[in-house]
Amino acid sequence: MSEVPIVLVDDHAIVRQGLRAILEREGDLRVVGEASTAGEALTVVLRARPAVVLLDLKLSTGDDTEGLDLCSELTRRFPETGVLVLTTFLDDRLVVEAVQRGARGYVVKDVDTTELVRAIRAVARRESAFDSRSAAAMVRSVCSAPARPALTDRELRVTRLLAHGLSNRDIGGALYISETTVKFHVRNILRKLQVGTRAEAVYEASKLGLI
Structure with missing residues (x-):
């Protein structure tokens, strides 16, 4: 695969630094920008036009899901860019809503490096990417979803x-x-x-x- 440019969106600088150090050990992955807020993220993505945005859902102390709104905005304004959610939250509703808002994948932050890199590459290929727990959350939500009424x-x-x-x-x-x-x-x-x-x-x- 050709080089995959990535933008990191996380409100903790130390997390972004750690991710950059991990990802840039891979020959085909390159971090081209970082952001800590939704506003910064939109500016950086507009400038860098990455293949993948690695997005945390919690971008402030007051809102645990501000990243969902940003995910919607990113996928609306930059449809060529794949959003991969990387977060500490594992909640069936959040996984489903992230996908509904355009995310191509969802992984939890304690995922191992190999699986994270695999997910990034998959999203860059416009494929879906989930770790085992978020995939299970999707399955549970599908199985528990009420059947649509059969209107004639x-x-x-x-x-x-x-x-x-x-x-x-x-x-x-x-x-x-x-x-x-x-x-x-x-x-x-x-x-x-x-x-x-x-x-x-x-x-x-x-x-x-x-x-």
């Missing part, structure tokens, strides 16, 4: 029209069905989404990615 195609179309604020009569006109039939579909939608109002149905459907 017609119910999905009704839900999308509900999201546009249409009345039962207007929905019926748009779908060429009677108002009574629309009411039937709406009742089924509310039941399947386990909500009590049309607005709640739209909100729940949006959260589930149905609309």
Whole structure:
């Protein structure tokens, strides 16, 4: 693999120094920048355009997950750069949310050097990278995730029209069905989404990615 430029984002200078010393023993890894805050990180990444950002989730004493917001911003502004979370936190929710915010990998700080280097190289190749514990967290979250409600195609179309604020009569006109039939579909939608109002149905459907 060609040289992998890396930016280190951690609020502790001694941690960044240690990581730099470890990573630069590898012939293909080169630290091209460091940052201790979200603002510094955005500036450094804009200038250095690294292949990988090694990101801690805790960047201040007041917020344990400031790094999540930074992860979102980095992946939005620099999609060509892979974010690898390196943190002391191992929490199923954090692992999943980091991935949802665009991180390509998640490893815990006590991971051994060989596994960390392997993860960095994988992220540079645009692959996913997790240590064994964060991978297990992802599996647990997938297995425990509630099943998406099985709305029929017609119910999905009704839900999308509900999201546009249409009345039962207007929905019926748009779908060429009677108002009574629309009411039937709406009742089924509310039941399947386990909500009590049309607005709640739209909100729940949006959260589930149905609309």
